[in-house]
Amino acid sequence: MATYEADVVVLGAGPGGYVAAIRAGQLAKEHGGSVICIEREYLGGTCLNWGCIPSKAMIAHAERYQHVLHAKEMGILINGTVDYDFEQMQARKNKIVQTLRGGIGMLFKKNGVQSIEGTGKLIDPHTIEVTRPDGSKDLVRGKNIILATGSSVMKINIPGLEGENVWTSDDAVNAPFVPDSMLILGAGAVGVEFSFVFNALGGHVTVVEMMPHILPTFDEEIAKEAERALSKQGIQFITGSTLKSAERVGDRWRCYVETPNGIQQFDVQVVLIGVGRKPNVDGIGLETVGIQMNKRYVAVDESMRTNIPHIYAIGDITGIAPLAHVASMQGIVAAENCFGAARRMDYRAVPNVVYTVPEVAGVGLTEQQAREQGYEVRIGKFQPRILGRAMAVGERDGLVKVVADAKYGQILGVHICCSHASDLLQEAVLAIKLEATLDELVDTIHPHPTMVEALMEAFHDAAGHCIHKA
Incomplete structure (x- = not known):
C-alpha cells in the first residue's frame, strides 16, 4: 500500500473537480505545494462523458439533419434522398468526448496535477483510501480536501417497467x-x-x-x-x-x-x-469523519467549506445549483480558499440553458419569483420573429422576457426562448452581476442585424418605449 501526500486532494474529476484541481495546481506553482486528483473512471465526469458534451453533439447532428431536410425553403436544391448514418453520428460524438478527455489529462500535466485512478473514501479528516481498479489500495493524505463526487442518474420504480429498452x-x-x-x-x-x-x-x-x-x-x-x-x-x-x-x-x-x-x-x-439525478454521497466516508449534511446533500458555506474547515465540497453533492458551470466556479472558489484566499460564491446570476431548437435560457428571478419576493416589477417582452436577422436565417420562433424592479429599474431576471438564446443570455448575466439598470441597458448600442436585438427591444419595452413592437 503506497501513501501519497499533497497540499490539496480533489476527489472527483468532473467539471467541478478537474477545474478545482487545475486552479489548485496553478496556485501550487505560485506558492509551493502539490495537488492530487482522484477519479474512479473518466476525466471530465458525467458532464463530459455522459451529459453536457455528448448530448450537445447529438443535438447538433439532429439540428444539422433538419437544416438539410428543409434546405429547399432557402432555395437550396439537394438531388437524391436525404438520410443520416446514426452509427457515424455516434462515432463523431465519441471522438469529441475522447479529445476533450485527453485535453484534461494534458492540462493536469501542464499544471502539475497528479492524477490517481480509483475509488476514494475518507477514512479520517486528512486521509482518503483509494481502491484501484485491480483491487489494490493506496492512501492519499491532504492538508486540504475538496469533495467533488458529482451525481448519478436517478431510477424510479414504475410497476412493470424493467428490462430491455x-x-x-x-x-x-x-x-x-x-x-x-x-x-x-x-x-x-x-x-x-x-x-x-x-x-x-x-x-x-x-x-x-x-x-x-x-x-x-x-x-x-x-x-x-x-x-x-x-x-x-x-x-x-x-x-x-x-x-x-x-x-x-x-x-x-x-x-x-x-x-x-x-x-x-x-x-x-x-x-x-x-x-433527475441523485448526489454521489454514499460510500465516500462522510459519516466516518462527521461531515454535516443538509438532507441528502453535503452542507457548505459560501466559501464551499463543510463543517470541517479544511474539507470543501462542490458541485452536485451540495445540491445548490446542479449545473456544470456552477460546479466549475465553486471549484475555483474552493481551490483559492485552500491557499488562503477569502472567496465566496455569488449565486445571483446563475445562467441556465436548455439546448433545444429553439434554445431556452434564463438567469435571475422569474416574474413569479420577483413578485413573491415583494418586488413591484416592470416586464418587457419581444418576439424575435420580426427581426431582420431572424427572418434572414429562418429562425423566427420565440420570446424574450425581461423582469426589472419598477422603482430603480434594476434587472432582476431575463428569460429567453429563441435561436442562440445561450449566447444572448450572457449580456443578461453580466447585467444582473453588475446590478445594471434599464436606463443603462437601453442606452447601450447593440449591433444590427443580430438576434441580440430581441434582448435590446425587450429592455426598451420594459422601459416603456420599444421601437419595433407593433
Missing part, C-alpha cells in the same frame, strides 16, 4: 439506434433535449411531465413558448400527468399514463427515464 440519460447518449417511438418521463432539461434529438431524427416522441408545464424551473411564459415551438415540430407533451405502470407486449412497452382526462395508453419501443 428502458433507458436512462446515460443510455440515451450511447443509444445503439433511433427508436421509432419513445416515451420520455420528465420534461426538465434532460427529457426535453432528448425529445428534440429523437424527434428530429424521425422517432415519434411523447413526453410525460407531472408539473403543469414543461421546464418547470423556468419562467412559465417562456416554458410555454418552448412547448409551443417544440410541439410544432411533432413532439407530444402531456403535462400534469404521471406514468403509473407499464407492461411488455411483444417488442413494445405498453405505458399507462394518468392524465387530467383519465388513463391514456401508449405503445412505444423505448422508455427513457429523465426525471
Whole structure:
C-alpha cells in the first residue's frame, strides 16, 4: 500500500473537480505545494462523458439533419434522398468526448496535477483510501480536501417497467439506434433535449411531465413558448400527468399514463427515464469523519467549506445549483480558499440553458419569483420573429422576457426562448452581476442585424418605449 501526500486532494474529476484541481495546481506553482486528483473512471465526469458534451453533439447532428431536410425553403436544391448514418453520428460524438478527455489529462500535466485512478473514501479528516481498479489500495493524505463526487442518474420504480429498452440519460447518449417511438418521463432539461434529438431524427416522441408545464424551473411564459415551438415540430407533451405502470407486449412497452382526462395508453419501443439525478454521497466516508449534511446533500458555506474547515465540497453533492458551470466556479472558489484566499460564491446570476431548437435560457428571478419576493416589477417582452436577422436565417420562433424592479429599474431576471438564446443570455448575466439598470441597458448600442436585438427591444419595452413592437 503506497501513501501519497499533497497540499490539496480533489476527489472527483468532473467539471467541478478537474477545474478545482487545475486552479489548485496553478496556485501550487505560485506558492509551493502539490495537488492530487482522484477519479474512479473518466476525466471530465458525467458532464463530459455522459451529459453536457455528448448530448450537445447529438443535438447538433439532429439540428444539422433538419437544416438539410428543409434546405429547399432557402432555395437550396439537394438531388437524391436525404438520410443520416446514426452509427457515424455516434462515432463523431465519441471522438469529441475522447479529445476533450485527453485535453484534461494534458492540462493536469501542464499544471502539475497528479492524477490517481480509483475509488476514494475518507477514512479520517486528512486521509482518503483509494481502491484501484485491480483491487489494490493506496492512501492519499491532504492538508486540504475538496469533495467533488458529482451525481448519478436517478431510477424510479414504475410497476412493470424493467428490462430491455428502458433507458436512462446515460443510455440515451450511447443509444445503439433511433427508436421509432419513445416515451420520455420528465420534461426538465434532460427529457426535453432528448425529445428534440429523437424527434428530429424521425422517432415519434411523447413526453410525460407531472408539473403543469414543461421546464418547470423556468419562467412559465417562456416554458410555454418552448412547448409551443417544440410541439410544432411533432413532439407530444402531456403535462400534469404521471406514468403509473407499464407492461411488455411483444417488442413494445405498453405505458399507462394518468392524465387530467383519465388513463391514456401508449405503445412505444423505448422508455427513457429523465426525471433527475441523485448526489454521489454514499460510500465516500462522510459519516466516518462527521461531515454535516443538509438532507441528502453535503452542507457548505459560501466559501464551499463543510463543517470541517479544511474539507470543501462542490458541485452536485451540495445540491445548490446542479449545473456544470456552477460546479466549475465553486471549484475555483474552493481551490483559492485552500491557499488562503477569502472567496465566496455569488449565486445571483446563475445562467441556465436548455439546448433545444429553439434554445431556452434564463438567469435571475422569474416574474413569479420577483413578485413573491415583494418586488413591484416592470416586464418587457419581444418576439424575435420580426427581426431582420431572424427572418434572414429562418429562425423566427420565440420570446424574450425581461423582469426589472419598477422603482430603480434594476434587472432582476431575463428569460429567453429563441435561436442562440445561450449566447444572448450572457449580456443578461453580466447585467444582473453588475446590478445594471434599464436606463443603462437601453442606452447601450447593440449591433444590427443580430438576434441580440430581441434582448435590446425587450429592455426598451420594459422601459416603456420599444421601437419595433407593433
